[in-house]
Amino acid sequence: MNIITSAPERTHLRLGFVALSDAAPLAVAALRDLGARHGVTIELCRQPSWAAVRDKLLSGEIDAAHALYGLVYGVQLGIGGPRADMAVLMVLNRNGQAITLSRPLADAIREGASVKEALRALGRPPVIAQTFPTGTHAMWLYYWLAASGLHPLRDVRSVVIPPPRMADALVEGALDGFCAGEPWHAVAQARGAGSTVAYTSEIWPDHPEKVLACRRDFAALYPNTARALVRTMLDACAWLDEPAHRVEIAEALASPELLGVPGTLIEPRLAAPDGGDARALPVRFFDGGAVNYPRVSDGLWFITQYRRWGLLSDAIDAAAVAASVNQIALYREAAQSMGIAAPGERRAATFIDGRVWDGGDPAAYLAGFEMRE
Known part of the structure; x- marks a missing residue:
């Protein structure tokens, strides 16, 4: 297909990522030079944590990033850190995250104890890590705990640790469990420190996960570049x-x-149709x-x-915020140019x-939760 587009205003782009299997679209785009036909080159910039991704996006040290969906919204709303106008250009993947608990806790659940019974049996608040205060992993963890009858802010001590540190912290006994992306669950399991007890696709089947994010002024100043980047990532996905x-990129x-x-350790949970476990839905990049x-x-x-969890108390027009962050028009233009x-919009x-x-009545949805802040 011949794609007729305006030339990108910027041709070399620095993209941030954290060491996770679902950074695969960025790796594919860079390693296979998929930006060439769209007029851009990609430089990958590995970051040690999601906080570093946030800070370098805001400072302009990186142009765009593989980012937690909830990181973008946390920055947009100024929750627990600097506030800036942000943009979600596209979703990069669905599913592919998990919750791992220490071997004793996982064994207790496997032998018939409920999650609530196993964690309460510790006799102290369990320490369970997630990766960013407003990020996807925090929200999956909180939802799972609440659905299990535990209050995530009162019954559990939730801490923030960068994903590559999760397995080490579990081995060291600093954690009772963690919610993060792969391959760190596979690593923890291979080291005998823990076992996966839940997949995030069990919490919200086919949930959105990582996004291609940038500052909104970047998308506004360089719209052709942003569209070229979206087209490149669609090719990669x-x-x-x-x-x-999947097997090939796992090796890379x-x-x-x-x-x-x-x-x-990367390949089974990235390439297997069920992520290596019948309980899980596969990681989806394109479909x-x-x-x-x-x-x-x-x-x-x-x-x-x-x-729900008391992170946002200001009266805001949530629909207007979401409509300003999610760059639907820009995405449609880029996608339609590729057929x-x-x-x-609605997906129940x-x-x-x-x-x-399904997004139809957020206020009624929120009011329906018995367990809140």
């Missing part, structure tokens, strides 16, 4: 739909410059473009959870606790 390509991700983890559309309703869901149709999902979210 489509390439990842091939099972053989193993390099010290990317994840620095053996490919044998004909259905993965990548930046639905406003997804952003609205994060705002409901911030309000990729945009799906509908049934969560682990039986509640249904």
Whole structure:
């Protein structure tokens, strides 16, 4: 297909990422030079933590990033840190995250104890890590704990640790568990420190996870560049739909410059149709473009959870915030230039606790939760 577009205003882009398997689209784009046909080159910039991704996006040291969906909204709303106008250009993947507990706790659950019984049996608040205060992992962890009958802010001590430190902290006994992305669950399990007890696709099936994020002024100043970057990442996500390509990129991700983890630990949970476990839905990167559309309703869901847990008390127009962050028009222009149709805005999902979210009435949805801040 011949793609007729305006030339990008910027041709060399620095993209931030954290060492996670779902950084695969960025790795594919850089290693296969997929930006060439769209007029851009990509430089990968590995970051030690999500806080570093945030800070370098805001300072302009990186142009865009593989980022937690909830990180973008946390910065937009100024929760617990600097506030800036942010943009979600597209979704990079669905699913692919998990919750791992220490071996004794996981064994107790496997032998029939409920999550609540196992954690209460410790006789102290369990220490469970997530990766960023407003990030996806914090929200998945809180939702899972609440659905299990535990208050995530009172019954559990939640701490923030960068993903690559999770397995080490579990081995050292500093944690009772963690919620993060792969391959760190596979690493913890291989080291005998813990076992995966839940997958985030069990909490919200086919949930949005990482996004392609930038400051909003970057997208406004360089719209052709932003569209070129979206087209490049759509190419990368489509390439990842091939099972053989998942195996190939798993080996590439193993390099010290990317994840620095053996490919044998990356591949099973990235390439297997069920992520290596029948309980899990696979990591999805493209699915004909259905993965990548930046639905406003997804952003609205994060705002409901911030309000649920007392992170956001200001009266804001949540719908207006989400509509300003999620760059639907820009995404549609980029996708349609490649012949990729945009799906509908509404997408109903049934969560682990039986509640249904479709973005239709956020206030009623929020009011329905018995366990809140």
